[in-house]
Amino acid sequence: MKKSGFVALIGRPNVGKSTLLNKVLGQKIAIMSDKAQTTRNRIQGVYTEDRGQIVFIDTPGIHKPKHRLGDFMTKIAQTTLGEVDVILFLVDAKEGKGRGDLFIMERLKQINTPVFLVINKIDEIHPDELFLLIDNYRKDLPFAEVVPVSALYGNNTNTLIDQVFRYLEEGPQYYPEDQVTDHPERFLMSEMIREKVLHLTHEEVPHSIAVEIEQINRPETSKTVHVGAVIIVERSSQKGIIIGKQGKMLKEIGQKAREDIEKLLGSKVFLELWVKVEKDWRNKGKHLREFGYSLDEY
Secondary structure, eight states: OOEEEEEEEEESTTSSHHHHHHHHHTSOOSOOOSSSOOOOSOEEEEEEETTEEEEEEEOOOOOOOSSHHHHHHHHHHHHHGGGOSEEEEEEETTTOSOHHHHHHHHHHTTOOSOEEEEEEOGGGSOHHHHHHHHHHHHTTOOOSEEEEOBTTTTBTHHHHHHHHHHHOEEOOOOSOTTOOBSSOHHHHHHHHHHHHHHHHHGGGSOSOOEEEEEEEEOOTTOSOEEEEEEEEESSHHHHHHHHOGGGHHHHHHHHHHHHHHHHHHTSOEEEEEEEEEOTTGGGOHHHHHHTTOOGGGO
16 A cells, blocks of 8 residues: 655745755746745645655745735645645755744644654755754754755755655555646646746846736647736836836746746747736735635635
């Protein structure tokens, strides 16, 4: 009988949860950027091998909410903790223990689920610093396991998988062997476009953007998939930044997103992008529901 179970990835924003998930799965399902709070929904990644199946849930980074979208993100992360078999608490080796980590650990003390301390970005510190860091975190919480990793380079990720399987019980295979996520194509495509906006606009456009896929058309007479998407922003100035001078920025966003979408779909893609202003959408329930961020489910 094979093992199976659900594993939550939790931690402060920008500690590398999505990078770790993508590395373990061997392909991109969670978007990555150097900005905090990139992940907004629970991304279910499915890892299947001979020993069984692990369903990973990449939660939004836990932080103090500043708007209704922030409430949604934090509630998802906290709700997830009570629904899984193992929790991977990711921390940043270079930054060390901060107030955000203490905030999360206080919540972890209230549950009985096994918690692993996963120290990420070990490639950025001296090995001697690692032992001091582990002792520092263990003062606040008796972790079931401690696994140092480099999610970027894949160091020790196999050990992490081995340890997770040790804590899982015999159970069914929830997803087919070749499935790596439960999210539909439409969601993954919107996330890939949003990632390129975050990456290319740097600090000019904060997280006040959403992406809505309006159409996916697969003509019978063509091998090219036509995808139409709208990038939603809160201010006219942000629209100008995303479009760029003579449309240059929007064109670059489209080119880079198209490459990822073609890998996802396994076919040629014609991607058409528009930009639309919806003022203060992150605080409006109607828009949050439209863009897939509904608190009613949690």
